Amino acid sequence: NAGVTQTPKFRVLKTGQSMTLLCAQDMNHEYMYWYRQDPGMGLRLIHYSVGEGTTAKGEVPDGYNVSRLKKQNFLLGLESAAPSQTSVYFCASSSGQTGANVLTFGAGSRLTVL
């Protein structure tokens, strides 16, 4: 039981390049989230999904796209990377059941955009 797995762990991009971060969970969780973490700004929600085939915008969605084609996977895409997207990205999941609100986080993906 791996929990939440993120790939890659580190990536360096040049401005304008594209990439996809993959999040996979093996807990049969309904809800999945992508957060970015920047110094002094806490964890800010980029996009989230409440089930397979659904996605929705969070607080800071601009410049990112997501897809949830399979229940266990949640992909975060950057179509044209910008230096402002340099950050640590965390994926998280939760069961979605009423009263079960605990987020399980992945280990994070550190992205640097030059």
Added chain:
Amino acid sequence: GENVEQHPSTLSVQEGDSAVIKCTYSDSASNYFPWYKQELGKRPQLIIDIRSNVGEKKDQRIAVTLNKTAKHFSLHITETQPEDSAVYFCAALLSGGYQKVTFGTGTKLQVIP
């Protein structure tokens, strides 16, 4: 939407002393308040949580209190140890629906041996 403010942003205490971190929230409908601990280079992990029908909850050296009227909640760590050094995040959530969690900006706690 919900807005969560967290104070202080940094906190240094001597080993053995107590530490208190405070958060306020804006949406009176929020009913679940978790606290996450993030050690350096690691992922955030839940350490304690409280629901709106409870005023206080304890787990060994950590406790959380909730004042619904004032819309604030606090984390209390007693007899601090060096391994308590980490960044702590509070959060507020309206349970049910899509469970959007709003985090505070974090408190970096340093326990000085």
